[in-house]
């Protein structure tokens with residue numbers, strides 16, 4: 001039984017770095033990378049960012065796919081992945097902290113008119129402009145899982161009125177929690193900022209179409225750190241042109257990297273960050289080695305995904 005690390009990325013963390021960390025934490029583990037693969041039939045677990053179509057064909061004894069992150073849509077949605085192959089994701093603590101900070105930062109940027117004051121400074125102009133009072137501001141958080149619940153708590157602790165939305169009922173101190181499809185327009189109509197941190201599933205893809213964008217509060221801000229396919233980007237541009245919502249802050253887009261000729265780049269109502277809100281993994285790489293040991297021992301896996309539900 002061997003563990004293959006295959007991120008396919010060059011701008012984040014290397015396969016060798018992950019392999020070294022797993023071997024440091026679990027000495028003696030048979031960890032391979034594409035350059036040290038050997039016999040593909042040895043591989044029982046693969047750690048990936050996204051699953052290639054040929055992984056299941058190349059690795060005939062695959063039992064577990066470990067996502068090096070949280071969003072598993074390219075894995076659970078892969079039609080070539082045999083039904084017996086299990087899927088796990090990483091512990092979300094470090095990305096949850098980062099994403100909650102990202103939401104707080106971009107909500108506060110708006111509240112405190114930061115871009116306005118920076119522009120005024122460059123003109124050497126002293127222009128007082130009243131900040132928006134946080135206790136009068138309603139912030140909605142869509143998705144109240146590991147990351148959304150942490151974000152909702154952090155936003156509440158800053159002083160905002162916080163509403164949350166999920167599929168099933170939730171209780172979070174200080175947060176007004178709604179659930180189910182019918183409750184979403186009700187929430188959107190009340191929020192000055194909407195922070196989306198939903199997984200990509202058949203139910204969430206395209207959820208923010210022209211009709212849903214139109215029920216947001218005029219001038220409100222839509223922030224998305226979940227997955228880009230939540231939003232119909234053509235409809236978003238039209239909606240921004242009409243002022244509802246007034247601004248969008250996108251850490252994720254339908255196509256990543258976002259092509260340089262995409263109109264989102266130049267739109268004055270759009271701020272883009274390149275999928276960096278949940279950058280840090282913290283201690284989560286330990287999950288990779290731990291799940292490999294658990295797989296070998298037949299023990300319950302850490303952070304196993306419900307393949308049928310999609311997250």
Ligand code: NDP
Nearest residue numbers: 070071143144145146147166167168198199203225226278
């Ligand atoms: P979780 O699985 O812990 O939580 C998902 C939440 O979304 C749950 O509250 C769930 O509701 C809710 N949800 C799912 N489907 C629906 C629906 N149809 N209607 C209403 N609510 C729904 O995930 P995480 O919080 O850990 O992560 C969320 C997503 O964030 C990931 O799937 C990933 O795509 C993205 N992500 C982005 C990162 C970045 O760097 N930008 C980094 C990490 C993650 P319920 O609780 O009722 O099941």
